[in-house]
Amino acid sequence: MTSPLVELNNISRHFPGKRTSLFGPPETVRAVDGLSLRINRGEVLSLVGESGSGKSTVGKALMRLTDLTAGEIVFDGQEISRFDRARMRPLRRRIQMVFQDPYASLNPKASVADTLAAPLEIHEPDLTRAQRQDRVADILETVGLSPDFAARYPHEFSGGQRQRIGLARALITKPDLLVADEPISALDVSVQAQVINLLLELQQRLGLTILFISHDLSVVSHISDRIAVMYLGRVVEVAPAEALFRAPRHPYTEALLSAIPEPDMRARRKRMILKGDIPSPVNPPSGCSFRTRCPYAIAECANARPLLEPAGPGHLKACIRDDLDLSPALTSDT
Amino acid sequence: MSNATLAPAAPRIRLFQSPALRRFLRHRLAVIGTITILTMVLLVVIGPWLMPFEPTSTNIRNRFLPPFDSTHLLGTDPLGRDTLTRLLHAGRISLAVGFAVMILSMAIGIFVGTVAGFYGGALGAALMRFVDAMLCFPPIFLLLAISALINPSVISIIILISAASWMEIARVVEAQVRSLKERDYTVAAEALGARDRRIILREILPNAVAPIVVAATLNVANAILAESYISFLGFGVQPPTPSWGNMLQDAQGYLRSAPWLAIIPGIAITLAVTSFNFIGDGLRDALDPRMENR
Numbered sequence: 001m002t003s004p005l006v007e008l009n010n011i012s013r014h015f016p017g018k019r020t021s022l023f024g025p026p027e028t029v030r031a032v033d034g035l036s037l038r039i040n041r042g043e044v045l046s047l048v049g050e051s052g053s054g055k056s057t058v059g060k061a062l063m064r065l066t067d068l069t070a071g072e073i074v075f076d077g078q079e080i081s082r083f084d085r086a087r088m089r090p091l092r093r094r095i096q097m098v099f100q101d102p103y104a105s106l107n108p109k110a111s112v113a114d115t116l117a118a119p120l121e122i123h124e125p126d127l128t129r130a131q132r133q134d135r136v137a138d139i140l141e142t143v144g145l146s147p148d149f150a151a152r153y154p155h156e157f158s159g160g161q162r163q164r165i166g167l168a169r170a171l172i173t174k175p176d177l178l179v180a181d182e183p184i185s186a187l188d189v190s191v192q193a194q195v196i197n198l199l200l201e202l203q204q205r206l207g208l209t210i211l212f213i214s215h216d217l218s219v220v221s222h223i224s225d226r227i228a229v230m231y232l233g234r235v236v237e238v239a240p241a242e243a244l245f246r247a248p249r250h251p252y253t254e255a256l257l258s259a260i261p262e263p264d265m266r267a268r269r270k271r272m273i274l275k276g277d278i279p280s281p282v283n284p285p286s287g288c289s290f291r292t293r294c295p296y297a298i299a300e301c302a303n304a305r306p307l308l309e310p311a312g313p314g315h316l317k318a319c320i321r322d323d324l325d326l327s328p329a330l331t332s333d334t
Numbered sequence: 335m336s337n338a339t340l341a342p343a344a345p346r347i348r349l350f351q352s353p354a355l356r357r358f359l360r361h362r363l364a365v366i367g368t369i370t371i372l373t374m375v376l377l378v379v380i381g382p383w384l385m386p387f388e389p390t391s392t393n394i395r396n397r398f399l400p401p402f403d404s405t406h407l408l409g410t411d412p413l414g415r416d417t418l419t420r421l422l423h424a425g426r427i428s429l430a431v432g433f434a435v436m437i438l439s440m441a442i443g444i445f446v447g448t449v450a451g452f453y454g455g456a457l458g459a460a461l462m463r464f465v466d467a468m469l470c471f472p473p474i475f476l477l478l479a480i481s482a483l484i485n486p487s488v489i490s491i492i493i494l495i496s497a498a499s500w501m502e503i504a505r506v507v508e509a510q511v512r513s514l515k516e517r518d519y520t521v522a523a524e525a526l527g528a529r530d531r532r533i534i535l536r537e538i539l540p541n542a543v544a545p546i547v548v549a550a551t552l553n554v555a556n557a558i559l560a561e562s563y564i565s566f567l568g569f570g571v572q573p574p575t576p577s578w579g580n581m582l583q584d585a586q587g588y589l590r591s592a593p594w595l596a597i598i599p600g601i602a603i604t605l606a607v608t609s610f611n612f613i614g615d616g617l618r619d620a621l622d623p624r625m626e627n628r
Contacts, residue, residue, distance in 0.1 A: 063525050065521060065524060065525060085527075088527065089527040090527075092525065092526060092527035093527070096525070096526075097522070097525050099518045099521075099522060100518075101518060104517060104518040104519065105518035105519055105522055106519055107519040107523075107536070107537050107540075107541070108541065109540035109541055109543075110536070110537075110540075114536075118523065118526060118528065118532075118536070119526050122526055122527050122528055122532075123526075123527065166522075169522065169526075173526075
């Protein structure tokens, strides 16, 4: 097996929170707390978790848009977590990002051509103006937009079209890794499928590796090679997509799977409703952080943080209970 | 690609269809203000060439002529100088001071505000506390204290008023930059490896234009007013060079006998200042981002 494209080794990102008293030290918000994850070359790895689980922070850390508190990021053999901006710059063309909100991620005062030419001006300054225009036209066509759109401004486009422009901006430097931070959750349902399909098609055609961040398991089910489930700043289960849906090994994954809407009205089943909200990342529960909401929790769960352990081929889970018979996803097509 | 064209190419928005301009033109006072200012600028630029008098040529036999005299439309002053000629020449000075102060204080304010807002931290805090400290002085005392120490000239007056009025712009810019720095498109530029200069000039400042323009317009009005009152108090533009402020000062002694000497420059100052304020209001409404459709 070749080496993975990205290795996140035990990364943590803590933010200073509110001060507890006037002169006291600020609280620590543990957005990401000792997370490890590998992204293999050419795969689509989905990172799934509810809001507040720290999944976007993982994406930001990988993009080096936020500094790590601890841990290391190995990208293609290089440890980049301490790189300064100048050393990071040549790598940036290889790691690109698509943002969640297509209305916020495009500069309203810049034409499509300006937006798309910017990455080339930064990374390939030797190109002539004509060459840049050609590349912009090419990439617009690649994402399914007319090259005539280059002279227009973001407000003239729909959400789906804007997201395609955002995708074009990320792909114009021919990156190896694309971090897609909830790229479709701000779009109309009718447009979501189009953008997902485009993303998949381009992934195949360009040999991209994608870290797909989402809060919705049903969205990632048919696009992912592997899925990592995140809870309170840690990965609780990683598995090939098919295995995760067929045989989840962590109670939290089971709960997420049972929350997937079922289009067939007759297929009745019991839903597993989690009690309460995700605990505060300021003081997470001792031991297993999920135990406060876990229906299978036992006394030992409070003792130590469970480690990710093998639970099948390519399947890792962080749960001390091996005796559980967790129900799979109901949907038959996965 | 099969789906290469998702929508037919629509024509680009033309200037006169721009929603901001349409909103501005609906603001009646702002339109009147714009017309007034344009007229005043036109008059003070070409007017003096059309006048048969020099602003400094005295005529002792024609002192204190009231307005609507056959040769002197707005009358004459205690030295028999033509008031209209002086008013137009004074307007050149006063309006030029207003615009020059605006440009200079914009330059300082945008620079300080951008550095403070973009880099933040200790440097930003220090800069903004300095702005706060400057704002603590009542501007009139600041202006008079400094102008009493220096040799007044038009240039020194411009620098002086700018030094007392860049803080408002710095505050506006700092707040804008701080918020625009967090926008996704700015983060996207950072993720692309853009340098600070590029991020500031291409992503941040173009999106901060609207509030800066509003602040700049109000700044012109305040600068004209500031020039008037330091000149009125005798520390500004020195006679015989006329300015609206020192015309008022000249008129002080004759408020009863020749009130028009004070009324005429007074009207000019009022008209210019209120017009700029109306334009500022109109721009604020027209450029309000909440009204901007996507």
